[in-house]
Amino acid sequence: MRRSEKEVRDIAEIEEILKRADICRLGLCVDNIPYVVPMSFGYKNNCLYLHSAKEGKKIDIMKANPKVCFELEVDTELVKKDIACNWGMKFISIIGFGIVRFIEEKLDKKEALNIIMSQYSKDKTFEYRDEQIEAVTVIEIMITEMNCKKSGY
Template identity: 35%
Template sequence: MEAIIHEAMVCYVGMTSGEGPYVLPMNFAYADGCVYLHADMHGTKIDILRQHPAVCINFNTGNELFHRHKEVGCSWGMKFKSVNVHGKVVFVEEYDEKYRVMKLVMQKYSGEDYEFSEPSIRNLLVMRIEIEKITGKVYGY
């Protein structure tokens, strides 16, 4: 399941507000059995997560249409590899940990080792999700 998480380029973070479910695509890093997210200090998702920190995060890769019999509509399907992670958001306050996480994020997406200015780290929100439950499914492979 970790291989699917590492391969995914986007995760879909599901949370619940008083008005119902709320799902957003986000960039992420995965290390030490935790999912890390980053965001601006303010916004709807932050308001929700401060009140309701429970999340379900979906990672999926390998989406590919296939069919058993091209002429038969019900024989078509979608290959996929999918992982769902359940946990609670912990807001990371420590500067050094925020810096470390942002290095992980940039390494994932760019393959480069970036440095960051102090203001850019201080004005950034980093969230750690410690995994409480993980499930996965591979279909069509």
């Protein structure tokens, strides 16, 4: 990281930031064409969990290239100054890389869906109908690298 004074290295702090984020932007690439998509997600044990329809552009890209990049941020705030070029932004962001694995087993899918649901709810148990689990693709991203930056705080 170029600005090392802004780097967050404490994994407990990074994981707390991950748990506060609402959206994960997933960066994909196939045939040298990038594609970014915002997604709901969950985090646990150095893995991100996502869900999707069974078909679509992002699924096709991840099947062709399981290497992904992700970004999320919290606590963003515009900082205005007298001169326009001096404006800035307060933020805490995480950028990382990982490898996609499609989760196929019903019980593993339920566990991953619970992780995603727990990102947005204090509840710990959730009910799913079998047809819902069958209809969804569940994705695990094993994080291989992750950097966190805090600016303006």
